[in-house]
Amino acid sequence: MLRVPFDHLDAALRQAMLRLGLPEDRATRCARLFAETTRDGIYTHGLNRFPRFSAMVKNGSIDVHATLTLTAGFGAIERWNGNRGIGNLNAQDATTRAIELARKNGMGAVALANTNHWMRGGAFGWQAADQGLFAICWSNTLANLPAWGATTPALGNNPLVLAIPRSEGNLVLDMAMSQFSYGTLASYSKRGVPLPVPGGYDKQGHLTQDAAAIEASQRALPIGYWKGSGLALVLDAIAAMLSGGMATHQFPQDPLQEVGQSQIFLVIDPSNLAAAAELNHIADGIIDSLRQATPIDPAKPIRYPGEQTLQLREENMRLGVPVDPDIWNQISSIEPTSA
Amino acid sequence: MLRVPFDHLDAALRQAMLRLGLPEDRATRCARLFAETTRDGIYTHGLNRFPRFSAMVKNGSIDVHATLTLTAGFGAIERWNGNRGIGNLNAQDATTRAIELARKNGMGAVALANTNHWMRGGAFGWQAADQGLFAICWSNTLANLPAWGATTPALGNNPLVLAIPRSEGNLVLDMAMSQFSYGTLASYSKRGVPLPVPGGYDKQGHLTQDAAAIEASQRALPIGYWKGSGLALVLDAIAAMLSGGMATHQFPQDPLQEVGQSQIFLVIDPSNLAAAAELNHIADGIIDSLRQATPIDPAKPIRYPGEQTLQLREENMRLGVPVDPDIWNQISSIEPTSA
Numbered sequence A, B: 001m002l003r004v005p006f007d008h009l010d011a012a013l014r015q016a017m018l019r020l021g022l023p024e025d026r027a028t029r030c031a032r033l034f035a036e037t038t039r040d041g042i043y044t045h046g047l048n049r050f051p052r053f054s055a056m057v058k059n060g061s062i063d064v065h066a067t068l069t070l071t072a073g074f075g076a077i078e079r080w081n082g083n084r085g086i087g088n089l090n091a092q093d094a095t096t097r098a099i100e101l102a103r104k105n106g107m108g109a110v111a112l113a114n115t116n117h118w119m120r121g122g123a124f125g126w127q128a129a130d131q132g133l134f135a136i137c138w139s140n141t142l143a144n145l146p147a148w149g150a151t152t153p154a155l156g157n158n159p160l161v162l163a164i165p166r167s168e169g170n171l172v173l174d175m176a177m178s179q180f181s182y183g184t185l186a187s188y189s190k191r192g193v194p195l196p197v198p199g200g201y202d203k204q205g206h207l208t209q210d211a212a213a214i215e216a217s218q219r220a221l222p223i224g225y226w227k228g229s230g231l232a233l234v235l236d237a238i239a240a241m242l243s244g245g246m247a248t249h250q251f252p253q254d255p256l257q258e259v260g261q262s263q264i265f266l267v268i269d270p271s272n273l274a275a276a277a278e279l280n281h282i283a284d285g286i287i288d289s290l291r292q293a294t295p296i297d298p299a300k301p302i303r304y305p306g307e308q309t310l311q312l313r314e315e316n317m318r319l320g321v322p323v324d325p326d327i328w329n330q331i332s333s334i335e336p337t338s339a
Helices: A006-019 A024-039 A047-058 A087-105 A122-129 A182-191 A211-217 A226-243 A276-292 A307-319 A325-331 B006-019 B024-039 B047-058 B087-105 B122-129 B182-191 B211-217 B226-243 B276-291 B307-319 B325-331
Strands: A002-004 A069-074 A077-081 A107-115 A134-139 A153-155 A160-164 A171-175 A261-268 A321-323 B002-004 B069-074 B077-081 B107-115 B134-139 B153-155 B160-164 B171-175 B261-268 B321-323
Touching (some): A002 A325, A006 A325, A024 A047, A024 A087, A024 A321, A047 A325, A077 A087, A107 A226, A122 A134, A122 A160, A122 A171, A134 A226, A160 B226, A171 B226, A182 A211, A226 A261, A226 B160, A307 A321, A321 A325, B002 B325, B006 B024, B006 B047, B006 B321, B024 B047, B024 B087, B024 B307, B024 B321, B077 B226, B087 B107, B087 B134, B087 B261, B122 B160, B226 B261
Antiparallel strands (some): A160 A171, B002 B321, B107 B261, B134 B160, B134 B261
16 A cells, blocks of 8 residues: 555646546546545545546546536525536535525525536535534435345435534534445455455345345345335335435446436535534533443443544545556556547 | 224313313314324334323423413524413424425524423324425433443434425424334234344444343433434434534433434425425325336335324324323323313
8 A cells, every 4th residue: 555645646636627627626636536535534535536536537438628507496406407417526616506595594405406426525514514514415316226025226326425514523424325335346346355243135135244145136135124125215216206306216226327316415504403502512511422332342432423434534634645657557557538 | 902093082082181281272283183193003102102291291391281382483493382281282383384484585494402302203294295385393301322332322313304395295204313113122022023234232232132131221222323323412402503402412311301303394395496296296206106017026025204193193093092091091081181
């Protein structure tokens, strides 16, 4: 593993984005989001995701010039079309607009159709929470999970983000509806290590901790079995209905053709309801009580969602951001496009 | 099991509510909510819950005369105080207010502090969806789940409701953050039947399907292990912070003293974004695709959240609502209070 300074990573990504044909201001913003995701320890959705992002720009799935257009709106809620633009920029712009709506109306929402993979959903939770706002965001995806009672995938793993502002460190939960991603399953099966908890069914229909058996059956588990199955379904329905965009069942199964996601960005501005000091006091009380619980392993303190992110951010800024040397090399060898 | 006509159940509950000291209009509404919950097959939170409700009126935990009071508001979001009134009426009133805010602003939210157990959270999802609106609601509870990595309970099972309007039948998900409630665990351990999936840890720290072992350890599982643990925590934090009310760690452990819950009622009115026909078309497409998945057991069709509710409702209206004979007798023997 190689560690590189954050600024170096950011600059290299920016150059790679420019070579991919992104206009200068968009290259800067997009690179920053990829670099920050890596810095925050979400390695699967930062630099390591760049090769797939690049492939989807090159195959035409992502239009690097497209920006959001308003299609309908009423009061605190608006429908926007992402025009198959760059997913993380579309999501950042949608969050910015939801924040404007929330500042004006107490709360605001953007339902975004026809966008692209937002990479790290948590980024948009942090964006709102860093400004003292609450956020609830989610995206649908292609079908990659069987519904409860089924053997074939009909549900997306539809990542859900909930963000809470707190001066000592925001609480940001960023979770997919699958117990384990297929990336995580692959990493366990490659190492031949059992999953820490059951992650799906084998081909015989038995619940298993054997990642390879789940890869073979393609029957990964939603969180909480029937509960996560229901939650994935309703998140898809709300996103598709409010945005007027695609639902999970309409995506092709090829991840490189997974375009047109529907997403929700809902922001709440608490500043007219309560002083920041009151809000912090409540949040601090919750975290204090969490820390007073008896840990299973005294060496492993109980953490709130987002706490590890802050620790990794600090560590990676201090020591350099860990990068995969192969992908790091790929970045510096991207061919210029004709765009 | 006894079956009684819905109107009979409703009338008997109304008489019981009057004998408990509820004013006439509140007795009518409260009885109706209990009766509808039983009719819809949520037996744990309908008639069977009446004895506990009655005990909490008698011990002063529930003030049958209290109504909501506005404490702060800005645009589409308001903070209300439930004044420790009747939980299901408070929640119904909060939903009614959130609907008003949504009709005016596209979306609306009520953050409700200092209320009481809402009984069946799904009722408020149905209330909004029956009017063509989306709803997201949740409540915190006393601590009844260990956080991920802990052995002692610091999290509530914080039920979450998501409701989607659809002319052929609303989609309504009503789920707690625990994989199984303690009521469900008790029912399995009484029958000596293993849980269908792991539901917690035994005292030795092993994941188990033995309900009695989980009752002994008090280490029930959140859905999705670390994921539901994080979700329960952030739902508690958002409810307590936005309402200014109590958080899970502030409740006494005695269920009969579990008063002062914080709740969120968030409603979205899609009518200015899209025609109902467009919305129904999207929802129907999602449900059609769900039904095309291959079922594990061909005799068990794959259902969407809320589908079973509609089936049970129809069946119970036709055949009579199933009631527990003991509780049915208790209802007719409630002593009048001095109220």
